Amino acid sequence: xxxxxxxxxxxxxxxxxxxxxxxxxxxxxxxxxxxxxxxxxxxxxxxxxxxxxxxxxxxxxxxxxxxxxxxxxxxxxxxxxxxxxxxxxxxxxxxxxxxxxxxxxxxxxxxxxxxxxxxxxxxxxxxxxxxxxxxxxxxxxxxxxxxxxxxxxxxxxxxxxxxxxxxxxxxxxxxxxxxxxxxxxxxxxxxxxxxxxxxxxxxxxxxxxxxxxxxxxxxxxxxxxxxxxxxxxxxxxxxxxxxxxxxxxxxxxxxxxxxxxxxxxxxxxxxxxxxxxxxxxxxxxxxxxxxxxxxxxxxxxxxxxxxxxxxxxxxxxxxxxxxxxxxxxxxxxxxxxxxxxxxxxxxxxxxxxxxxxxxxxxxxxxxxxxxxxxxxxxxxxxxxxxxxxxxxxxxxxxxxxxxxxxxxxxxxxxxxxxxxxxxxxxxxxxxxxxxxxxxxxxxxxxxxxxxxxxxxxxxxxxxxxxxxxxxxxxxxxxxxxxxxx
Amino acid sequence: xxxxxxxxxxxxxxxxxxxxxxxxxxxxxxxxxxxxxxxxxxxxxxxxxxxxxxxxxxxxxxxxxxxxxxxxxxxxxxxxxxxxxxxxxxxxxxxxxxxxxxxxxxxxxxxxxxxxxxxxxxxxxxxxxxxxxxxxxxxxxxxxxxxxxxxxxxxxxxxxxxxxxxxxxxxxxxxxxxxxxxxxxxxxxxxxxxxxxxxxxxxxxxxxxxxxxxxxxxxxxxxxxxxxxxxxxxxxxxxxxxxxxxxxxxxxxxxxxxxxxxxxxxxxxxxxxxxxxxxxxxxxxxxxxxxxxxxxxxxxxxxxxxxxxxxxxxxxxxxxxxxxxxxxxxxxxxxxxxxxxxxxxxxxxxxxxxxxxxxxxxxxxxxxxxxxxxxxxxxxxxxxxxxxxxxxxxxxxxxxxxxxxxxxxxxxxxxxxxxxxxxxxxxxxxxxxxxxxxxxxxxxxxxxxxxxxxxxxx
Numbered sequence: 001x002x003x004x005x006x007x008x009x010x011x012x013x014x015x016x017x018x019x020x021x022x023x024x025x026x027x028x029x030x031x032x033x034x035x036x037x038x039x040x041x042x043x044x045x046x047x048x049x050x051x052x053x054x055x056x057x058x059x060x061x062x063x064x065x066x067x068x069x070x071x072x073x074x075x076x077x078x079x080x081x082x083x084x085x086x087x088x089x090x091x092x093x094x095x096x097x098x099x100x101x102x103x104x105x106x107x108x109x110x111x112x113x114x115x116x117x118x119x120x121x122x123x124x125x126x127x128x129x130x131x132x133x134x135x136x137x138x139x140x141x142x143x144x145x146x147x148x149x150x151x152x153x154x155x156x157x158x159x160x161x162x163x164x165x166x167x168x169x170x171x172x173x174x175x176x177x178x179x180x181x182x183x184x185x186x187x188x189x190x191x192x193x194x195x196x197x198x199x200x201x202x203x204x205x206x207x208x209x210x211x212x213x214x215x216x217x218x219x220x221x222x223x224x225x226x227x228x229x230x231x232x233x234x235x236x237x238x239x240x241x242x243x244x245x246x247x248x249x250x251x252x253x254x255x256x257x258x259x260x261x262x263x264x265x266x267x268x269x270x271x272x273x274x275x276x277x278x279x280x281x282x283x284x285x286x287x288x289x290x291x292x293x294x295x296x297x298x299x300x301x302x303x304x305x306x307x308x309x310x311x312x313x314x315x316x317x318x319x320x321x322x323x324x325x326x327x328x329x330x331x332x333x334x335x336x337x338x339x340x341x342x343x344x345x346x347x348x349x350x351x352x353x354x355x356x357x358x359x360x361x362x363x364x365x366x367x368x369x370x371x372x373x374x375x376x377x378x379x380x381x382x383x384x385x386x387x388x389x390x391x392x393x394x395x396x397x398x399x400x401x402x403x404x405x406x407x408x409x410x411x412x413x414x415x416x417x418x419x420x421x422x423x424x425x426x427x428x429x430x431x432x433x434x435x436x437x438x439x440x441x442x443x444x445x446x447x448x449x450x451x452x453x454x455x456x457x458x459x460x461x462x463x464x465x466x467x468x469x470x471x472x473x474x475x476x477x478x479x480x481x482x483x484x485x
Numbered sequence: 486x487x488x489x490x491x492x493x494x495x496x497x498x499x500x501x502x503x504x505x506x507x508x509x510x511x512x513x514x515x516x517x518x519x520x521x522x523x524x525x526x527x528x529x530x531x532x533x534x535x536x537x538x539x540x541x542x543x544x545x546x547x548x549x550x551x552x553x554x555x556x557x558x559x560x561x562x563x564x565x566x567x568x569x570x571x572x573x574x575x576x577x578x579x580x581x582x583x584x585x586x587x588x589x590x591x592x593x594x595x596x597x598x599x600x601x602x603x604x605x606x607x608x609x610x611x612x613x614x615x616x617x618x619x620x621x622x623x624x625x626x627x628x629x630x631x632x633x634x635x636x637x638x639x640x641x642x643x644x645x646x647x648x649x650x651x652x653x654x655x656x657x658x659x660x661x662x663x664x665x666x667x668x669x670x671x672x673x674x675x676x677x678x679x680x681x682x683x684x685x686x687x688x689x690x691x692x693x694x695x696x697x698x699x700x701x702x703x704x705x706x707x708x709x710x711x712x713x714x715x716x717x718x719x720x721x722x723x724x725x726x727x728x729x730x731x732x733x734x735x736x737x738x739x740x741x742x743x744x745x746x747x748x749x750x751x752x753x754x755x756x757x758x759x760x761x762x763x764x765x766x767x768x769x770x771x772x773x774x775x776x777x778x779x780x781x782x783x784x785x786x787x788x789x790x791x792x793x794x795x796x797x798x799x800x801x802x803x804x805x806x807x808x809x810x811x812x813x814x815x816x817x818x819x820x821x822x823x824x825x826x827x828x829x830x831x832x833x834x835x836x837x838x839x840x841x842x843x844x845x846x847x848x849x850x851x852x853x854x855x856x857x858x859x860x861x862x863x864x865x866x867x868x869x870x871x872x873x874x875x876x877x878x879x880x881x882x883x884x885x886x887x888x889x890x891x892x893x894x895x896x897x898x899x900x901x902x903x904x905x906x907x908x909x910x911x912x913x914x915x916x917x918x919x920x921x922x923x924x925x926x927x928x929x930x931x932x933x934x935x936x937x938x939x940x941x942x943x
Contacts, residue, residue, distance in 0.1 A: 063798065063938045133854040144902050152902050156894055163890055167883035174870045201876070
């Protein structure tokens with residue numbers, strides 16, 4: 001029942017919003033709807049935390065043996081929690097942005113929420129593919145309609161990239177369908193035994209989709225442009241949640257389904273991940289545009305999760321799980337700050353800003369904590385996740401190069417400190433210029449939104465156990481499937 | 486049988502209507518009413534009610550596949566009449582005659598969907614083709630229309646000749662026109678006649694469905710013909726020939742010692758590549774749709790390629806999805822003042838309903854989930870994967886599908902994200918609601934394709 005509610009609430013509200021003309025009303029309804037989703041989700045993991053409430057299974061397309069099968073297991077709970085938690089914050093923190101045809105903007109936002117939640121809960125491959133695309137289409141319209149100057153070219157590139165990826169995945173899923181004797185159920189896929197050749201074919205077909213979505217170097221070229229050109233509220237969805245779709249796909253539909261191929265190809269993809277992390281970090285250092293900086297830093301952070309998956313161990317997989325959540329809230333914090341700065345000063349260029357700390361102390365303090373979380377300082381949530389991942393990569397029995405990967409990864413952490421702190425220094429400290437001389441501090445809604453995030457960051461940094469215990473069973477399952485410890 | 490007889494009668498009725506009245510709304514009402522009657526008669530037959538009992542000596546076999554296809558074709562035609570009947574009458578003075586010709590074509594459609602003898606196939610194809618030549622040239626004062634008709638006629642006549650030659654060879658090899666292998670007398674020494682005959686038949690049919698390398702007539706004819714008739718030609722007619730194609734090859738695949746899959750796969754690859762890549766460079770939406778229809782034919786050819794149960798379901802869904810979406814797009818296109826991509830600029834502001842529904846039609850053509858176009862493509866790809874080989878062809882197909890996104894989305898970009906006047910001629914409220922209905926059907930079947938597929942079996 002919870003899965004159905006989680007999908008229907010944003011879906012129906014989203015459609016209804018197209019009929020409401022006033023932007024303010026639409027915005028309030030959207031916020032309310034996302035809060036209701038959050039409440040349902042929270043109830044799902046506390047009060048209704050039993051199989052009857054958390055799963056839904058009905059016939060869908062009889063001819064294909066495909067079913068409406070949603071289930072909230074540990075990883076789904078975590079990511080749905082992230083989604084339902086992020087959406088109200090996104091809407092609330094960008095409350096003062098105004099949009100032409102605002103009702104449609106918020107309607108599409110909610111439709112994409114329905115798609116994202118569906119992706120995280122689907123246990124049927126066909127259903128998964130359906131929601132995978134459903135999440136993408138509203139985002140395409142959001143970026144193309146309300147984005148920056150070069151939005152049309154950039155978003156069609158984004159769309160075609162991801163569409164090619166999804167089609168490859170579709171072929172992979174069709175192959176799995178026939179190999180499993182006509183089933184789309186995830187539960188059947190994880191019991192399959194395939195020949196090495198079949199596994200390899202399916203692995204390659206599936207991995208493209210996930211690699212584009214995350215994005216993994218060298219499939220990343222759409223990402224900085226798209227993040228830059230999208231309206232910030234949409235960029236938040238793209239980076240905080242949609243990037244997780246790729247990681248989620250790896251964890252649910254790739255590693256447990258084709259474990260042998262994942263193991264065989266592990267070193268190749270781990271190397272790609274390492275190269276991508278280093279490359280993205282170096283590029284981030286040279287960025288002058290705040291949005292592009294955060295975009296590149298996101299590639300580097302996601303790269304670490306990919307690395308931990310292809311050099312797997314229990315600690316590493318658990319690290320990915322918790323880091324998916326952490327990265328979601330941390331990058332949300334970064335975007336909120338970027339949005340505030342852009343709204344107030346009309347620029348995102350680091351070189352044109354400076355000295356904000358004197359004018360906006362509250363923003364500076366909150367931003368500093370988010371920035372420290374971005375470079376994985378102890379006591380912040382990212383420290384837990386990244387430490388577990390490094391620990392896992394180093395000790396992984398699946399690869400001979402665990403130590404090299406870990407060392408290369410740690411270099412990127414240092415680099416992340418370079419670009420993050422350089423950004424903080426140039427934007428918040430130093431002398432003010434004529435642009436920032438009359439700066440004011442942030443509004444109450446942004447303060448509250450950032451404060452909530454900061455509390456989350458510190459809380460998880462000190463006591464990560466609830467999240468870790470949520471996913472421990474599934475992580476173990478993935479490793480058992482790959483015959484690893 | 487109901488549909489064949491009734492559509493022929495309705496054709497005659499419409500011709501006489503044209504003699505007795507020139508009142509456009511009367512003609513329209515007769516045509517729409519006739520179409521509805523035809524649809525109902527065919528549904529009755531699908532449910533097992535035969536109005537006419539004629540012994541065809543096995544030359545026609547009314548299978549579920551054929552009847553279901555007829556239902557889909559007539560249903561789509563009804564929507565087409567409702568959307569575009571006014572525009573049919575705008576083409577020239579002889580409005581009623583156009584409708585009469587359309588009904589004759591539908592008679593041919595119902596023959597080719599149920600033929601069991603090559604003679605009937607030939608008859609059906611010709612009944613479809615000859616009225617089409619006339620419809621193509623119906624805009625008499627337009628040079629492009631004349632050119633298109635002449636071109637279509639000359640090329641069509643050639644392909645008819647090739648088809649006849651093929652049929653004769655096949656008759657010579659098997660001593661019967663029937664495509665049912667149990668009735669054929671196999672003579673191993675004449676197998677080469679049979680395969681060359683089938684090859685010739687394949688070429689002429691490939692010409693009719695505009696598969697590469699026999700597609701050269703398509704862009705000019707589709708572009709030159711009056712837009713209402715292009716819409717009709719590109720959808721119902723094309724899908725009907727595909728049904729015939731699938732029926733023909735259902736049995737002929739068993740012809741031994743011949744790798745049909747290889748030939749078909751080369752044709753598919755060429756069709757997909759030529760259709761999609763050329764469509765990118767078009768400036769006129771109408772011409773883009775002509776190339777896109779070549780590209781879609783490439784996908785439909787997968788039904789021929791894999792020839793299994795999935796491909797039958799697939800061709801039905803494809804016929805439905807492609808017809809609905811294309812009829813919708815063309816219905817909107819007719820209302821545009823400017824057929825270029827720039828002509829669509831800013832349509833979302835001036836005509837939000839038209840823009841929204843057109844987007845859904847285009848998304849369906851591109852094969853995005855939540856629309857029937859997705860399941861159509863899905864079944865085609867799945868049927869090809871099921872054959873267990875030729876994965877390269879499937880990969881090529883998805884890359885082409887991604888290319889198609891580019892040119893379909895160009896229209897969406899023009900409508901939504903670019904500034905412009907988006908001028909259209911006056912459209913009525915009924916027209917808008919009908920578009921919404923078509924878009925609704927596309928989404929409905931896109932979520933529950935079972936609603937159609939069940940009829941194939943029950």
